[in-house]
Amino acid sequence: MEVSLPDLGLVVVVFVLVILVIAVSEFLRKQLNLGAYTTRRAIHLLAGDAILLLPFFSNVIYPLLLPIGMGLMTGLAFTVRKQSFLTQSMVDETRYSRLHAYGPVFYIISIGVLLVALWSQKPVVMAATMIMAWGDGAASAITPSLKKRHLYPFSDKSFEGSTMMFTFAFLGSLLSYSAAASTGIIAASAGSILVLCIIGAFVGTVAEALTLGPIRALDNFTVPFACAAALYLATPLVL
Numbered sequence: 001m002e003v004s005l006p007d008l009g010l011v012v013v014v015f016v017l018v019i020l021v022i023a024v025s026e027f028l029r030k031q032l033n034l035g036a037y038t039t040r041r042a043i044h045l046l047a048g049d050a051i052l053l054l055p056f057f058s059n060v061i062y063p064l065l066l067p068i069g070m071g072l073m074t075g076l077a078f079t080v081r082k083q084s085f086l087t088q089s090m091v092d093e094t095r096y097s098r099l100h101a102y103g104p105v106f107y108i109i110s111i112g113v114l115l116v117a118l119w120s121q122k123p124v125v126m127a128a129t130m131i132m133a134w135g136d137g138a139a140s141a142i143t144p145s146l147k148k149r150h151l152y153p154f155s156d157k158s159f160e161g162s163t164m165m166f167t168f169a170f171l172g173s174l175l176s177y178s179a180a181a182s183t184g185i186i187a188a189s190a191g192s193i194l195v196l197c198i199i200g201a202f203v204g205t206v207a208e209a210l211t212l213g214p215i216r217a218l219d220n221f222t223v224p225f226a227c228a229a230a231l232y233l234a235t236p237l238v239l
Contacts, residue, residue, distance in 0.1 A: 004058055004059070004062065006058075007057055007058055007059065007062040008062065010053060010056055010057065010062070011062055011063070011065050011066060014050045014053060014063075014066055015066065015069065015070075017050060018047050018050055018066075018070065021042070021043060021046045021047050022043055022047070025042045025043055028042075042141075043104070044104075044107070044133060044136070044137035044140070044141075045133060045134060045137040045138065045141070046133075047133070048107075048111075048129050048130060048132065048133025048134070048137075049130070049133065050066070051111070051125065051126050051129040051130060051133075051176070052126060052130075052175065052176065052179045054122050054125060054126055055122060055179070055180060055183035055184075055185045056183070060115055060116065060119040063115055064112060064115050064116065066111075067108045067109070067111045067112035067115070068112065070108050071105065071108045071109065071112070074104065074105055074108065075105070103217065103219075103220050104220075106217075106218065106220035106221055107132070107220040109221075110132070110220050110221050110224045110225065111129055111224075113225075114128055114129065114224060114225075114228055117228075118228060118232065121231075121232060121235070122180065122185050122186075123176060123177055123180035123185065123186045123231075123235075124228055124231045124232050124235065125228070126176035126177075126179065126180060127172070127173040127176040127177060127196070127197070127200050127227065127231055128200070128204075128224040128225075128227040128228040128231065129176075129224060130169075130172030130173055130175060130176045131169040131172050131173050131200055131201065131204040131223065131224065131227045132204070132220060132223050132224040132227070133172060134168040134169060134171060134172030135165045135166070135168045135169025135170075135172055135201065135204050135205070135208070135223070136165065136169075136204075136208055136219060136220075136223055137168070138164055138165070138167075138168035139161045139162070139164040139165035139168065139208070142164050143158065143160055143161040143164055146160050148160075149161070152209065154212070155209075155212050157208075157209055157212075161209075162205050162208070162209050165201075165204065165205045165208050165209075166201050166202065166204075166205040167201075169200065169201035169204045169205060169227075170197050170198065170200075170201035173196070173197040173200045173201055173227075174193070174194075174197045177193040177196060177197060178193070181193065186239075187239075188238075188239050192238050192239050195234075195238050196231060196234060196235065196238055199230055199231065199234050199238075200227045200230060200231050203226050203227050203230040203231075204223050204224075204226065204227045206226075207219075207222045207223045207226035207227070208222075208223050210222075211223070
């Protein structure tokens with residue numbers, strides 16, 4: 001395979017953007033005395049947006065360099081220097097269980113798996129990632145601040161949290177499919193796109209609500225994988 005300089009340049013741009021998001025989050029955390037939970041949510045919401053650049057890559061190996069590189073950097077930071085800006089911004093072992101604290105690592109792995117498994121279905125990868133980034137990220141960030149929540153009888157998750165999840169998951173998937181349509185990698189009517197977005201948001205919301213007990217920490221796997229499977233199956237039926 002011939003090396004593509006434009007693709008490599010885009011990889012560098014995305015790396016810089018993601019690191020910038022993390023670095024700014026850490027700066028604000030220190031300046032405003034924020035907890036890792038706040039900056040972790042900001043990273044969850046913003047770093048995943050880089051997936052919208054997926055249509056501009058010519059081969060899967062180039063975007064795959066991003067989760068591989070971020071995974072190696074994060075793993076090295078956890079191993080060598082636990083007080084690095086990467087770990088301080090993303091890991092909050094005081095609020096989460098030890099397994100859940102490493103959710104950002106699962107986040108990175110899930111994107112890599114989606115890229116390899118569904119490279120030929122880029123809009124599905126984009127939508128599943130944005131549902132995870134915006135839907136789960138917004139639900140976790142906004143719901144705890146609500147004064148009144150109606151908890152489900154089977155968990156401490158709430159109807160309000162699921163509503164936030166569905167709303168932002170829908171918006172994230174809508175942005176993904178709109179970006180995909182504008183770059184020509186998918187041909188779909190507005191109605192078809194709306195149907196796919198509703199399916200993805202609904203499946204993501206259900207997956208997040210049912211990720212409980214011993215698998216609660218694995219929502220960065222269950223949500224995007226469930227959404228990707230649903231959208232993959234629904235696409236030929238809807239379009």
